[in-house]
Amino acid sequence: MALISPSRRLRRTPFSEGVEAAGVKAYTVYNHMLLPTVFRSVEEDYHHLKSAVQVWDVAVERQVELRGPDAGRLMQMLTPRDLRGMMPGQCYYVPIVDETGGMLNDPVALKLAEDRWWISIADSDLLFWVKGIAYGYRLDVLVDEPDISPLAVQGPKSDELMARVFGDAVRDVKFFRFGWFDFKGRSMAVARSGYSKQGGFEIYVDGADMGMPLWNALMEAGKDLDVHAGCPNGIERIEGGLLSYGNDMTDENTPHECGLGRFCNTSTAIGCVGRDALLRVSQEGPVRQVRAIEIHGDAVPGCDRLWPLMAGDRQVGHVSSAAYSPDFVTNVGVGMVRMTHWDEGTELDVVTPTGVQPVTVKETFWI
Known part of the structure; x- marks a missing residue:
């Protein structure tokens, strides 16, 4: 595997020292910064995320x-x-x-x-x-762009860990709300949110100088909770239907194609620059849309390109993300499928780098 050459164009984060000490094994580049992708292994990180608590360096969320x-x-x-x-x-x-x-x-x-x-x-x-x-x-x-660097705490034990560092009041923060909490004299926004389905928080760390003090405080407070450094997990996020911009959707897709129509109030969102275009889409409906895709057969490799979805010899969509799920004992995937073939239970084939495998279209994701 080739290495990533460091430069000022590829920024480290306020938490990079902690990430490296935790034994990070792989990064991706995200908003011109380093985003960890693996610590022990994708599978081990996956199981730990679902059972304990992890601290994620997501400073890339600028x-x-x-x-x-x-x-x-x-x-x-x-x-x-x-x-x-x-x-x-x-x-x-x-x-x-x-x-x-x-x-x-x-x-x-x-x-x-x-x-x-x-x-x-x-x-x-x-x-x-x-x-x-x-x-x-x-x-x-x-x-x-302010000097704000998010740090996520995710997993079923995240409430307990956060309460030990920020006080019990943090437990009262409701989903998709945030409050202001003090850490070493610095007020920080803490939101109940995050890029997993396991529950948790995102801390908007104010100032790079507070990065490692907060990282270390969380790690010390969570020793008996089996806290580990972690990162967004590809298997878990596909199971939960969390889309990845640049992978599962791009500027070629409308929100309605991405299954995000419920977040569009096109008729009343006066002033939105794309409103006129989306009014037509909301009235006529999309001709393709994101669906959960179950891929049968052998475990699939990582999906670093679009895999064609085929109905016989006709392409009717593509798979953009896929992984083998240990908990559901199947390959889970995200795909964009034409309306003629997006109904629950539709049987298709996907062309993977290792061969053609049968798939079933699902209307809902696994978690």
Whole structure:
């Protein structure tokens, strides 16, 4: 396996020292930063995530901050989700679209105040798009990347670990809400959210200098909870139907194709730049859509390219993510399937690098 050459263009994170000490085995590049992908093994990390608690370096989830009188207006221009009822302290999952309705990102937005928002982004250079919209419309708003680095605590024992470091009040934070908690004199936003289905929190660490002190405090407090360094797990996220921007969806897909129509209030999201395009999609419906794909037969390799889904000799979609699930004893996958073949129970074939295997289309994911 070739190595990644370090440079200033590929940034370390405030937690990299802890990640390396924990024995990280692999990285990917995400928002021009290092994102750990394996510690012990994908399978061992998977089982541990479901049974204990892990600390994840997800500083790659960079924040795009909107601050100023027009911050709320700009935020609504970016997404077809109606934000008028959103209160400070809430987190919303918000599809971000361009003028054609194509997905540019699928972040979580945090409303800090009426005039201040954070957009916690997936892997794309969204900052430039947001700056362009703000400048083009001459909005009274500052758009920048603050020195905020998320650290996730995920797994069934995450409440106990967080309470030991931030106090019992952190247990009261509701799903997709956040509160402000003190760590060594620094106030940090702590949200009940994260890129797993096992429950947990994301800590928005204010300042790179607080990275390792917080990492070490969590590791020390969680020794008897079997805390380990971890990372988003490919098997678990596919089981739960958590999509990966750049893998399962791109700017060629609308939110409705990605199964995110419930996050689009197209008729009332006045000002969204992609609203007109999405009005047509919402009325007519998509002709293809994301589905859970069960792949039968031998364990499949990692999916680093699109695998064609075939109905006889006709391609009717593709698989974009796949892995063997130890808990469900089958290959789990994410696919984009044409409406003619997306019904529950439809039998198709997928062309993998190791051969053709039969698949079954499912309407719901495993967890």
